[in-house]
Amino acid sequence: MDTHHLASEPKSVAARQEPDSLSLFFLVFKTGLLTILTLGIYRFWQTTRIRQYLWGSTSANDSALEYTGTGLEKFIGFLIALVILALYLGVFQMLLFYFGLSMFNVSSSATNPTEQARYLVVVYIHILAVLPLLFYASYQKRRYMMSRTRWCGIRFSMEKGAWGYVIRAIGYRLLTVVTLGALAPLATFKLEQYMAERSYYGDARIKQGGSWPRLYSSLTHLFIGIVILLVCLGIFTWGYNGLATALLCVGGVWVAIGVVYYQVKSFAYMTSHKTLGEEVSFKAEPRTGAIIRIYFIAAVGMGVMSLFIIFIISVMTAIFDFGISSVTVGFIGAALSYIFLFLLFQAMKMVMITQPILGHYVQTFSIINPEPLHQIQQRQADDAVGAEGVADALDVAGAF
Amino acid sequence: MLQAQFFDGVTAYRHEVCISVLDDQQALVIHAESLADPVRWELADLRALRDSSSTKQLTLTRYVSSVDERDPARLIVTDNDFIAWLRATQPDLFRRDVRKRTWLRMAGWGTGAVVAIALMLFVILPGMANILAQAIPIEREVAFGKAVTQQIEWVLSSSNAGMQRCDSPEGVAALDTMLERLTAGRDMHYAIDIQVFGHSEVNAFAAPGGQVVILSALLEEAESPEEVAGVLAHEIGHVERRDPMRQALRAAGAAGLLSMVFGDLAGAAVVGEHLLTASYSREAEVEADRFALEMLATAEVDAAGFANFFTRIEGLEDGDIATPEHLSTHPDSSWRGTQAQQLAESQGGTTAILTPAEWAALQAICD
Known part of the structure; x- marks a missing residue:
């Protein structure tokens, strides 16, 4: 609750994240190039080095976070996941294909009802087969990252519990879908609570306070956006197309902003109601406007960059059009420019979107009453065999 | 004596410490009132954290044999001269220590992963594809084949604006005559459905369920109806051996x-898929050739046309960049031509597959 303005305000320390954007850009670019040169194998080391950098630039109370994971253990985790998933997914896909249920032989645009039904069945079977793995991967990823994070020399950690998370995640998500999103706050709250309450810093456990109905206020803007879209649908059926189109745009943008608003506000609520041990608590005050501004600036920046590149390419083509001696030279040129652009935009995305958003969440985070932290004791190292291999194999590893 | 910060790895308490290097330059000692005893770290065991964003400070730890090969204690030094001195004198400062048996584990799991993937790609998937291709109901295969043909038509028309299906009645009749002659007296699994698409590439394919597509350039380039008959027999060979279905299942x-395996490196995955397809299909091509030669022999069609076709394909390939055989989906053309030539020389009485009028109608099927 926002009672911190009272006179007896406890001491608090703010977190900071101050990376050097230029060196982060070159780190991402350089490791991205190595990833391409090694046919993707270096990507485990790339992620690890980016995390080391981001963690190292994040501090609270003048003490930086440390990331102790290694590319090698991530690679081994990936190999382990590959052995298991190779057998599972390969056989699964083929059986679906045999029963005529593969994505290959159904179409979403089929006109007869049986074909449509078959298409839906295929979609649901795929979701059912892969979804548990995605939830499993997201728990394991967070667990691995916690176990490889230290602050003041003390380890973070998360208990085992990925399959329990899978069952709850499927249950709560299903409930959300069945209630047309009305129970989304319940899912958000319970799933975060499940992860948070299995988390430790040293020997101190995290507790999740608060209650899920309080998350409904975070849905405000999403709700307004949906109402606008519904009104728009009504007007459209009455035949006022111009007005409906205008409303459609407004409603669409409002929904998009509403989604960001929900993410930001629910994160703030959940974080501000966590406690570590008995006395240490947190405050998170991220702002939706700041996040949207980051996206906006990035969109403008990358857009300008794209225009510039299109200009360069058309000039180059005009110059070399007569000069390209063979198809091979042209092909190699195209491949090299594709690789360069891929690396450029990967690095730009990190520096203009991923890190700024992470940074905003960090900068608006503070620890309230940090004094008892000094008594926290070290905990045993957690081997976390398998690292986040499933997430890496299924390519849900995210930006870092 | 230098000022530094020290976390002992046991509690989160920050010790404000003084550090000094012993006279023999072998170890540094960490003193503080808050520490029960001074801590001694051998200089050779010192390790610094890498990829740090801060250039003003260095976080030190110590090599020990543990889960992550590091002492949990951290020493944060900010003195520039001391940092420079450490960098200059300690070659192992940024060494990455790997736990014993890590390489063994990686080799073990790496082999496991390679074996699992290879087993899937080269044994289980082809094996299952074989079984399933035999077991799949014909109607479903035909429906799938039609969808594939449609897809091919769509892809071709996007690269060639004037693409159309060619079906002049006389041309279709000539194709039917050719097909009947080739398949007469044979027990066929599939009803062959031949389509001609107007396209400038010399090519023909077989899709699942008896669908065969011939591109019009092949008809125009062919010098005799026997050449086309050879190609058609080859594609019928694929159809009867269920190669297209097997290929689709495996893919x-x-x-x-x-x-x-390749993550979001889409290009590498596509290249991998191509290499894989190539390795499977070369064998399938040899088998389809054998089938075609046998079909031509039975139907008493002169195989010299088929041989001639390969000789000319070779001429076309020479003009372009030559594809090494293991990268190509088809066996070497000169080898295939020789096979056909040998048959042609051993053949006794052959009769023309189409009359000149029928052949002219077939070549004009798109007009």
């Missing part, structure tokens, strides 16, 4: 696997 399984 369905392999696509997921390859995208897992």
Whole structure:
């Protein structure tokens, strides 16, 4: 609750994240190039080095976070996941294909009802087969990252519990879908609570306070956006197309902003109601406007960059059009420019979107009453065999 | 004596410490009132954290044999001269220590992963594809084949604006005559459905369920109806051996696997898929050739046309960049031509497959 303005305000320390954007850009670019040169194998080391950098630039109370994971253990985790998933997914896909249920032989645009039904069945079977793995991967990823994070020399950690998370995640998500999103706050709250309450810093456990109905206020803007879209649908059926189109745009943008608003506000609520041990608590005050501004600036920046590149390419083509001696030279040129652009935009995305958003969440985070932290004791190292291999194999590893 | 910060790795308490290097330059000692005893770290065991964003400070730890090969204690030094001195004198400062048996584990799991993937790609998927291709109901295969042909038509028309289906009645009649002559007296699994698409590439394919597509350039380039008959017999060979279905089944399984191995490096996955297809299909091509030669022999069609066709394909290939055989989906053309030539020389009485009028109608099927 926002009672911190009272006179007896406890001491608090703010977190900071101050990376050097230029060196982060070159780190991402350089490791991205190595990833391409090694046919993707270096990507485990790339992620690890980016995390080391981001963690190292994040501090609270003048003490930086440390990331102790290694590319090698991530690679081994990936190999382990590959052995298991190779057998599972390969056989699964083929059986679906045999029963005529593969994505290959159904179409979403089929006109007869049986074909449509078959298409839906295929979609649901795929979701059912892969979804548990995605939830499993997201728990394991967070667990691995916690176990490889230290602050003041003390380890973070998360208990085992990925399959329990899978069952709850499927249950709560299903409930959300069945209630047309009305129970989304319940899912958000319970799933975060499940992860948070299995988390430790040293020997101190995290507790999740608060209650899920309080998350409904975070849905405000999403709700307004949906109402606008519904009104728009009504007007459209009455035949006022111009007005409906205008409303459609407004409603669409409002929904998009509403989604960001929900993410930001629910994160703030959940974080501000966590406690570590008995006395240490947190405050998170991220702002939706700041996040949207980051996206906006990035969109403008990358857009300008794209225009510039299109200009360069058309000039180059005009110059070399007569000069390209063979198809091979042209092909190699195209491949090299594709690789360069891929690396450029990967690095730009990190520096203009991923890190700024992470940074905003960090900068608006503070620890309230940090004094008892000094008594926290070290905990045993957690081997976390398998690292986040499933997430890496299924390519849900995210930006870092 | 230098000022520094020290976390002992046991509690989160920050010790404000003084550090000094012993006279023999072998170790540094960390003193503080808050520490029960001074801590001694051998200089050779010192390790610094890498990829740090801060250039003003260095976080030190110590090599020990543990889960992550590091002492949990951290020493943060900010003195520039001391940092420079450490960098200059300690060669192992940024060494990455790897736990014993890590390489062994990696080799073990790496082999496991390679074996699992290879087993899937080269044994289980092809094996299952064989079984399933035999077991799949014909109607479903035909429906799938029609969808594939449609897809091919769509892809071709996007690269060639004037693409159309060619079906002049006389041309279709000539194709039917050719097909009847080739398949007469044979027990066929599939009803062959031949389509001609107007396209400038010399090519023909077989899709699942008896669908055969011939591109019009092949008809125009062919010097005799026997050449076309050879190509058609080859494609019928694929159809009867259910190669297209097997290929599709195998690809369905392999696509997921390859995208897992290469992550979001889509290009590498596509190249991998191509290499894989190439290795499977070369064998299938040899078998289809054998089938075609046998079919031509039975139907008493002169195989010299088929041989001639390969000789000319070779001429076309020479003009372009030559594809090494293991990268190509088809066996070496000169070898295939020789096979056909040998048959042609041993053949006794052959009769023309189409009359000149029928052949002219077939070549004009798109007009």
